[in-house]
Amino acid sequence: MSDTLHHHIGGKKVAGASGRFGDVTNPATGEVARKVPLASAEEVREAIQIAAKAQKGWAAVTPQNRARVMYRFKALLEEHLEELASLASQEHGKTLSDAKGSVQRGIEVVEFACGIAQMLKGEFSENVGTGVDTISTRYPLGVVAGITPFNFPAMVPMWMFPVAIACGNAFILKPSEKVPSCSLRLAELLEEAGAPAGVLNVVNGDKVAVDTLLTDPGIAAISFVGSTPIAEYVYQTGTANGKRVQALGGAKNHMIVMPDADIDQAVDALMGAAFGSAGERCMAVSVAVAIGDKVGDALVGKLKPKVESLKIGPWNDPDADMGPLVTRAHYEKVKGYIDAGVAEGAELVVDGRGFSLQGYEDGNFLGGSIFDRVTPDMKIYKEEIFGPVLSIVRADDYETALNLVNDHEFGNGTAIFTRDGDAARDFTSRVQAGMVGVNVPIPVPVAFHSFGGWKRSLFGDHHMHGAEGVRFYTKLKAVTQRWPGGIRQGAEFVMPVLK
Numbered sequence: 444m445s446d447t448l449h450h451h452i453g454g455k456k457v458a459g460a461s462g463r464f465g466d467v468t469n470p471a472t473g474e475v476a477r478k479v480p481l482a483s484a485e486e487v488r489e490a491i492q493i494a495a496k497a498q499k500g501w502a503a504v505t506p507q508n509r510a511r512v513m514y515r516f517k518a519l520l521e522e523h524l525e526e527l528a529s530l531a532s533q534e535h536g537k538t539l540s541d542a543k544g545s546v547q548r549g550i551e552v553v554e555f556a557c558g559i560a561q562m563l564k565g566e567f568s569e570n571v572g573t574g575v576d577t578i579s580t581r582y583p584l585g586v587v588a589g590i591t592p593f594n595f596p597a598m599v600p601m602w603m604f605p606v607a608i609a610c611g612n613a614f615i616l617k618p619s620e621k622v623p624s625c626s627l628r629l630a631e632l633l634e635e636a637g638a639p640a641g642v643l644n645v646v647n648g649d650k651v652a653v654d655t656l657l658t659d660p661g662i663a664a665i666s667f668v669g670s671t672p673i674a675e676y677v678y679q680t681g682t683a684n685g686k687r688v689q690a691l692g693g694a695k696n697h698m699i700v701m702p703d704a705d706i707d708q709a710v711d712a713l714m715g716a717a718f719g720s721a722g723e724r725c726m727a728v729s730v731a732v733a734i735g736d737k738v739g740d741a742l743v744g745k746l747k748p749k750v751e752s753l754k755i756g757p758w759n760d761p762d763a764d765m766g767p768l769v770t771r772a773h774y775e776k777v778k779g780y781i782d783a784g785v786a787e788g789a790e791l792v793v794d795g796r797g798f799s800l801q802g803y804e805d806g807n808f809l810g811g812s813i814f815d816r817v818t819p820d821m822k823i824y825k826e827e828i829f830g831p832v833l834s835i836v837r838a839d840d841y842e843t844a845l846n847l848v849n850d851h852e853f854g855n856g857t858a859i860f861t862r863d864g865d866a867a868r869d870f871t872s873r874v875q876a877g878m879v880g881v882n883v884p885i886p887v888p889v890a891f892h893s894f895g896g897w898k899r900s901l902f903g904d905h906h907m908h909g910a911e912g913v914r915f916y917t918k919l920k921a922v923t924q925r926w927p928g929g930i931r932q933g934a935e936f937v938m939p940v941l942k
């Protein structure tokens with residue numbers, strides 16, 4: 444791979460022309476691994492025009508033939524799974540086994556997109572009036588764009604473009620400038636699978652590229668995944684410019700541990716959900732709510748030695764449980780939250796700040812940390828940390844715990860660990876969050892269901908992938924037709940009703 448990356452536009456590698464570049468670093472060493480071009484507004488506009496031309500032909504391809512491209516794409520993705528996962532790991536820092544799982548979850552969205560003909564079948568009603576039939580059909584929107592975060596370099600782009608493209612749209616993907624390589628490779632593989640040039644374009648960039656996508660009239664819809672302030676900005680700017688927008692934001696996912704829960708199962712779940720991928724997951728559990736001090740003491744007692752013995756290493760260490768944080772700036776931010784928690788009076792049970800890995804002293808490695816007796820007024824409770832830091836809140840009863848989840852600004856995912864079916868049912872029904880787990884710590888819906896949060900974790904009306912994805916990337920047309928066959932009723936001046 445060359446040291447300087449490119450854009451992928453109209454089926455070609457296109458060198459950046461803006462003269463602006465970003466650094467893509469190796470999180471384990473802190474070294475700059477490659478440079479990524481940051482597109483100018485003009486480069487983005489050119490890509491939109493190329494996509495618009497490609498989209499016309501692509502929309503005319505039958506859904507079944509678009510699905511066949513997706514079948515071939517799926518096979519290629521499986522063939523290249525290891526390569527894609529290592530690109531994701533090298534730029535993000537997560538372990539290879541974790542990255543492989545996330546690429547697989549992306550492939551599952553492609554599998555869903557293989558069934559697009561079924562999803563686009565539409566609805567038909569015969570005889571809505573005498574001799575009158577109605578057909579409702581979905582049409583692609585045109586050129587749509589996706590703007591993605593650093594934490595899932597392959598999976599989050601694949602939440603979006605396979606569904607959008609299978610629906611007959613062309614796509615402009617603006618990946619995170621911290622992890623651009625996977626997206627470029629995905630575009631090459633989709634074309635190898637038979638997608639015409641210009642149907643999937645990857646434009647690398649920063650705010651300049653995003654702002655152009657948000658304002659250019661050639662973009663019909665925007666899918667965004669990232670932090671809440673940017674999600675809100677993308678939603679407001681995109682919709683003000685007449686676009687359909689789904690903007691998924693940050694999270695603070697609570698896991699309630701009831702007194703009757705299997706504590707060992709809850710502890711294992713918390714270890715994976717809080718510290719997997721160094722906590723850089725929007726569905727990471729960052730708050731454990733213990734019901735009663737007995738549960739709180741048991742959780743702290745069992746978690747402490749496990750967190751202290753977490754295996755932390757570079758992406759290609761097969762024994763590592765987690766890797767470094769994505770950038771130095773993010774490392775400093777997460778460390779700053781631990782400092783803030785101490786200053787606010789939370790009990791720091793395990794302190795990851797002193798962790799250093801021999802041979803990787805300049806890497807962004809932070810050990811796992813646990814805070815006990817965190818209270819809702821603390822900054823570490825209110826804000827998303829997005830690192831390997833677990834806060835334990837002690838609540839007297841279930842109702843208090845439920846209110847905590849419901850009063851929080853974010854509502855992405857949440858979970859309850861219990862053996863009590865009544866409590867679980869009450870929780871799933873009353874909790875204000877988009878994705879809910881019962882004895883499942885990270886309840887990420889499978890590809891044929893849809894992913895999305897509530898409250899300030901999602902701006903817009905549609906969740907991603909599954910049936911919601913198809914609705915988002917299509918517009919509905921209802922055709923009402925009469926084949927008179929001799930029926931003559933003369934001019935009607937009143938509102939027609941069913942006869």
Ligand code: NAD
Pocket residue numbers: 590591592593594595599617618619620648649650653654668669670671673674691692693694724725827829855896900
């Ligand atoms: P981010 O908001 O910094 O960046 C996301 C995208 O927005 C990137 O492509 C970036 O280039 C662009 N961007 C950044 N600043 C911008 C600006 N000022 N104007 C226009 N565009 C801008 O997010 P991140 O740090 O890459 O990712 C981490 C965040 O993403 C976390 O908050 C995490 O919870 C969230 N996330 C959410 C989900 C979800 O499904 N809800 C999934 C994954 C990640």
